[in-house]
Amino acid sequence: MEGLAKFARASLKCGKVSINWGSTAPVMELKPFWLRLHDPSSSTKNQQRLFEMSKVIDGTLSSEVTNLTSGSDGVCIKWSDGAKSYYDWNWLAKQAKPKEVHQHFWDGSFQQKLPWMEYDAFSTSSGKLQLCTYLQRYGLAFLRGLGAGEGTIRKVGNEIGHIRVTNYGDIFDVKDEGVNATNLAFTNQRISAHTDNPYRDPFPGIQMLHCLSCAEAGGATLFTDGFRVAEELKTLDGDAFRLLSGISHPFEYRDPDAAVLLQASVPVIKLQNGNIQRITFNNRSAAPLSPELPELEAYYRAWALFDRLANSGAFTVRIELKPGDLAIWSNGRVMHGREAYERGAPRHLQGAYLDGDEINSTVAAALADGEDLEKFFCDFSEVEALSLTGKNA
Ligand SMILES: O=C(O)CCC(=O)C(=O)O
Numbered sequence: 583m584e585g586l587a588k589f590a591r592a593s594l595k596c597g598k599v600s601i602n603w604g605s606t607a608p609v610m611e612l613k614p615f616w617l618r619l620h621d622p623s624s625s626t627k628n629q630q631r632l633f634e635m636s637k638v639i640d641g642t643l644s645s646e647v648t649n650l651t652s653g654s655d656g657v658c659i660k661w662s663d664g665a666k667s668y669y670d671w672n673w674l675a676k677q678a679k680p681k682e683v684h685q686h687f688w689d690g691s692f693q694q695k696l697p698w699m700e701y702d703a704f705s706t707s708s709g710k711l712q713l714c715t716y717l718q719r720y721g722l723a724f725l726r727g728l729g730a731g732e733g734t735i736r737k738v739g740n741e742i743g744h745i746r747v748t749n750y751g752d753i754f755d756v757k758d759e760g761v762n763a764t765n766l767a768f769t770n771q772r773i774s775a776h777t778d779n780p781y782r783d784p785f786p787g788i789q790m791l792h793c794l795s796c797a798e799a800g801g802a803t804l805f806t807d808g809f810r811v812a813e814e815l816k817t818l819d820g821d822a823f824r825l826l827s828g829i830s831h832p833f834e835y836r837d838p839d840a841a842v843l844l845q846a847s848v849p850v851i852k853l854q855n856g857n858i859q860r861i862t863f864n865n866r867s868a869a870p871l872s873p874e875l876p877e878l879e880a881y882y883r884a885w886a887l888f889d890r891l892a893n894s895g896a897f898t899v900r901i902e903l904k905p906g907d908l909a910i911w912s913n914g915r916v917m918h919g920r921e922a923y924e925r926g927a928p929r930h931l932q933g934a935y936l937d938g939d940e941i942n943s944t945v946a947a948a949l950a951d952g953e954d955l956e957k958f959f960c961d962f963s964e965v966e967a968l969s970l971t972g973k974n975a
């Protein structure tokens with residue numbers, strides 16, 4: 583940034599403020615209206631605006647430049663209403679290219695090096711940031727060395743963000759309850775790849791499972807990068823992708839004893855500006871689509887193809903969680919499942935949810951402070967190269 587600011591110059595060209603960085607960085611062209619609207623010198627320390635936006639929109643605060651001077655620290659603009667605004671070079675450079683942690687879409691080869699952290703490392707000053715950075719890049723991370731104490735997940739969850747209380751409580755137990763089970767999760771049966779709580783709006787962005795004890799055989803946890811599977815679907819069958827991204831699917835959870843009927847509709851593949859933003863997939867809580875849907879059979883064939891891909895070994899990683907291990911993942915991206923295990927085995931996990939925006943906030947704040955987060959990925963270049971396939975990979 584400092585290098586950029588050294589030779590930077592601003593000038594008025596064709597009604598726009600043109601910033602030439604005097605380097606290979608592309609010239610920025612900013613509309614005066616945008617500059618007045620986002621004037622950082624009329625903002626509080628935490629960048630909350632000190633004036634009403636409507637005053638710029640209706641012209642009460644002018645966005646006509648009468649004078650512009652470039653200095654060594656930034657640009658000063660004098661407006662036709664007599665006001666002055668000041669734009670620091672660093673601030674301007676940040677507007678040009680929002681920094682973000684690049685998402686890496688992974689497949690089954692990710693198994694060769696998964697993002698594990700020791701709990702002791704997580705507890706250091708940069709440990710939480712490292713975990714959140716893994717979650718942004720891969721949507722998945724693991725901690726080990728937590729011990730197997732009941733309720734530990736509550737403490738760890740609240741160290742990462744804030745536990746989201748749902749109809750299952752703040753934390754919930756996952757064990758085989760046999761015939762008393764109210765949910766497939768509370769049996770010893772296999773569970774295919776899914777996202778949790780698809781029937782909630784807002785849905786919990788992050789899910790965690792902490793292993794307190796495991797089955798002797800079976801019960802392994804399975805993860806699939808739903809974004810990677812969606813990319814694969816698009817390549818294999820564009821029509822299937824169109825249907826799963828274009829039709830909102832209703833999801834539902836009913837608990838008559840507790841007067842609960844949660845309902846939400848969302849496409850399996852939710853797009854934003856053409857990019858995959860969220861995956862929602864759950865065979866158990868998918869409510870019926872309208873019987874009148876014109877492409878009903880084609881839609882369900884697309885659903886079945888997505889299901890098949892998400893559960894195929896080519897896209898799945900398999901982890902035998904041991905007591906003291908915790909898996910944490912983005913519930914809008916990474917799908918989870920489990921293998922069946924023997925009835926009555928002492929397998930016991932505790933689960934909890936967090937809001938996803940807190941993870942994003944931790945990472946964004948570090949990037950805004952100019953931290954280099956790529957340092958966390960030094961050991962991942964080989965495994966990333968193995969799954970360099972999807973366009974975002
Ligand atoms: O038993 C497991 O490993 C997972 C159960 C499950 O899908 C869940 O609790 O969300």
Ligand SMILES: [Fe+2]
Binds near residue numbers: 767
């Ligand atoms: Fe689940």
